[in-house]
Amino acid sequence: MIQSLLIANRGEIACRIIRTARGLGIRTIAVYSDADANALHVQEADDAVHIGASPTRESYLVAERILDAARQTRAEAIHPGYGFLSENAEFAQAVSDAGIVWVGPNPSSITAMGLKDAAKKLMAAAGVPVTPGYMGEDQDPDRLAREAAAIGYPVLIKAVAGGGGKGMRLVESAESFEDALTSCKREAASSFGNDHVLIEKYIASPRHIEVQVFGDRQGNVVHLFERDCSLQRRHQKVIEEAPAPGMDAATREALCAAAVRAAKAVDYVGAGTIEFIADGSGALSADRIWFMEMNTRLQVEHPVTEAITGVDLVEWQLRVASGEPLPLSQDDLTIDGWAMEARLYAEDPAKGFLPSIGRLELLQFGESEGGRIDTGVYEGAEVSPFYDPMIAKVIAWGEDRDEARERLGEMLEGTAVWPVRTNASFLVKALQHADFAGGKVDTGLIGRDGEVLAEPPAPSAEALRAAASALVPTTIAPGLRLNAPPRRTAWFLLDGEKIEIELEGEGSEEPSSGVLVTEQGQAWLLTPWRRDGAHGTADGSGAILAPMPGKVIHVEVSQGQSVTRGQKLLTLEAMKMEHTLTAPFDGVVARLEAVAGQQVQVDVLLAQIEETE
Template identity: 65%
Template sequence: MIQSLLIANRGEIACRIIRTTNAMNIRTIAVYSDADAGALHVQQADDAVRIGPPPAAESYLRGEAIIAAAKSSGAEAIHPGYGFLSENSEFAQAVIDAGLIWVGPKPDSIRAMGLKDAAKQLMRDAGVPVTPGYDGTDQSPERLAQEAEQIGYPVLIKAVAGGGGKGMRKVDRASDFAASLESCRREAQASFGNDHVLLEKWITSPRHIEVQIFGDSHGNAVHLFERDCSLQRRHQKVIEEAPAPGMDAATREQLCAAAVRAAKAVDYVGAGTVEFIADGNAGTDGGLSADNIFFMEMNTRLQVEHPVTEEITRVDLVEWQLRVASGEPIPLAQDDLTIRGHAIEARLYAEDPSSGFLPSTGRLDHFHLSESGRVETGVAQTHAISPHYDPMIAKLIYHADTREQAVDGLQKMVAETQIWPVKTNAAFLARALDHPDFRSANLDTGFIAAHEDALIPSTEPNDQHWRIAARAIQDHSAGGAEPKGLMGFRLNAPTETGIWVGYDGEFRSVEPAGQAALASVTGDRGPITFDSGQAIAFDAVARGTGQGAIGDGAILAPMPGKIIAVDVAAGDSVEEGQRLLVMEAMKMEHTLTAPFTGIVTDLPAQQGAQVQVDTLLARIEPAE
């Protein structure tokens, strides 16, 4: 058995591997870039070696640096995780040539499945059904256009190298083919250094079904059943589950047998995934039909979504990888593997759905993930989401006896997500899991695009959000030095039973929610309300806008605190909403602004001064 392992990766997959190596008493060595010096996987490993600056091309993609780190640390083997160099046959060969154990398939197997056109021919020879199309060597635009006509529109143009949705175009009509081909080739050349393409018949209601396979060096190969990864956005998986909904026993047997034939055709060793595209309209009663499931590609590595397979089979796939790489046979025979219940996984990303899913980076000042299911993550509170790497924060996984129970459990996990100020897709995931079509397994790869407007939550708070925020302020005040009643804020106005709460320039006296809810007084923004995974930041105090202030322009201290900034001087002209000063109280910063356009006629406030509630800080007279 391997005694020491270098993990040539980062983040949650590195932490996932470490969990298994700890259980197996295997010494682990992490590698890290400068951006990851304090990362969780570095903290959890037995040793760690720096391999370069933050950009992946200068660190995690430098094969020679990783091999040197393995040798200098005394590692016997290298596990590539997924992404980065995991499917790089040259790197795999270099690891072997350096006298190290490669925890992955043979370099020849990686090469055989690396180009989609060659792989499809190999699968045909092995009796694996492939999608109708063209993958010939004649790459002239004229020949490709002719083949597209014979296949029949719509067709899919796909780069023969690479993946991740790059170099792919759906073409609906012949008049669009030439421009789409040019664009696809240009993207493929830029991404993979290879502009060759293949053509496939476009499946109108496609479902993405993949089979987990495993081989060893003793000639054995088994499958660990299928996963459904149809919920995708721009060809990137979002939610995965196992087993696939609508898969009957006969179809499963045929599909998984084809996947095992694919593995044996390339003498596969280790964990891999055979990916298929299924016509969701082909089966009866919304199910799947073996006659309409076709080979797409083979991923020669561990997949991001492998936890759902582990949950339904009770198998540790990383342990199997290490045992097989050490020369042992696969631990279980095919007949020993069975399906237990249903598992589902959601990928929690640092991105903003309301802004076109732009990545969101920065420090995780507030970070809480549900503990009701399985969580795979590589970050913790105070860690930062770097712009240099994939924006996935965590994988949330739930296993139950039935699909309905699993979806309920995962939705609860997603709803309990509390992250700030980094934005996430948690609320988007919660809405997807609750959508009637998803609940009834009426889904295909176009599900998100078809329902995107309904899945993206509004950024505006509703009445319940306001009440939850008020309750958070009230509870925070009750637990601190100030008496509970102080949080009925006033600005030269009578004390009210409500709690003053502000959001985007609007301020309300709000009756707090009756029960404690998912909210926290966090950082310098006051209460952050978390509702079904959505984070909304409120202000904890009315910013100079009470009725009294509007009437006479008196800006009063809403609570005891310290003045940490004064932005104006007596005699200054100010605009409505302009910041006047900032107070610090309850370990939060509170901004007070001008209630209307006018002139600062009085300014008793001084930076650094401690003030009591209702102290006059400034007075504004309306402009004529």
């Protein structure tokens, strides 16, 4: 067994790897950028090395700095996690050339599966079913248009080096093919440095089903059954589960056998995933499931496979990298129960899923039997604008699908995060969607019903009354009914909106300036409404709030300064654009919170304008 391990990654996957390595008695080394100096993975590792500035291209994507960190700490092995350099064959080779153990597949396997067209040809030769399409070298637009017509519309144009939904276009007719091809090639060249594309038949009701495979250096390859990752938003997975709904034993056997053949065709070592696309317009069957691509690394959704098999996949990775054979044979592996995973992100569904950055003043995860949380942050940590805004992976296991789904819902509903916004309530609604609850899911579900799912919930009257009681002193006069509990009406601001709440019973002995209402995976700030407008949230009377996460680049006014309606107050840079915020009326700058150079999250108070008499 290796004795020391450098994790060339960050966030929850780095923490996940550290947890298993520690259990095996392996010394762990973290790497970190400027933004991650106080990150959880840095705190949990035995050692940590600074590798550069916050942008990934200056730290986590700089192979030589990671190799230098490994040499400096005498790391025996490097685990790449997922993303970043995990599927970079040149980096894998450089690690091996440096005499360091690479916890992953052979570089040749990464290369073989790196280009979609070459991978599909290889799979077809190995007897793995592939989606009907064109994967030829001739990239002449006329030739591609003819091939698309021969396949039959609708078709997908896909960059051969693509991933994550980039370099992909759905074409419904011959008339729109030329424009789609030009756009796809341009995006592919920009994103991947390779504008070659393939054409494949578009599956109208697609399901994304993948098989976990694992190989060792003794030539053994096994599968650990399938996962369904069909619930997606813009080609990004949202909720994953294992096993796949509607998968019968015969179809599972055929699908998993094909996945094993795919892995053996490239002499695969370590953890990998064979991704298939299935026709979801009817019942699953082996003749309507086709190879899509292979991910030559550990997947984000690997915990659901661990939950139904009882296998620690990271432990297997470390044992195989140490030269050990697979701990179990195929006959030893069985499915136990059902598991689901939801990706909890720092983003605001109500505002187009804009990232929400800032300090996690409150971070509480819901609990349920069979639950698991994989996270790379802690209460008080910062959600950085530099990286993927994942807060945690929320995983639930149950005896069957309904129990796993209900338990996952409980965990998400019990999650409370503030002031950073999250997609928790969106995930809850997705779990409750009639089609998803019934196992009838395809990759277009969120595209069809996303607006309804993204609509923010409202707190219950009971939750509001309980919170409001802490804001109202007992001195407010009770109602006039004899022998009745005290009743009174009070006005509050709920995330900037003025509301009226009727209270019963006694108020608080020590009123607060604000109370958080947490329910349904959502958090709201409730504050007393004051006629003088001297409160800290927007009420339509002069609170200037950040419309989205961004950076304050100019502040044009000072506190106490008189301003006129429409006068420029400050400039916010967000989403690579400048946004000018102006005074809503004539008045005075009563509060000025904005500072040039400051990173702010959405809805943060930047200034408060009070009307002049």
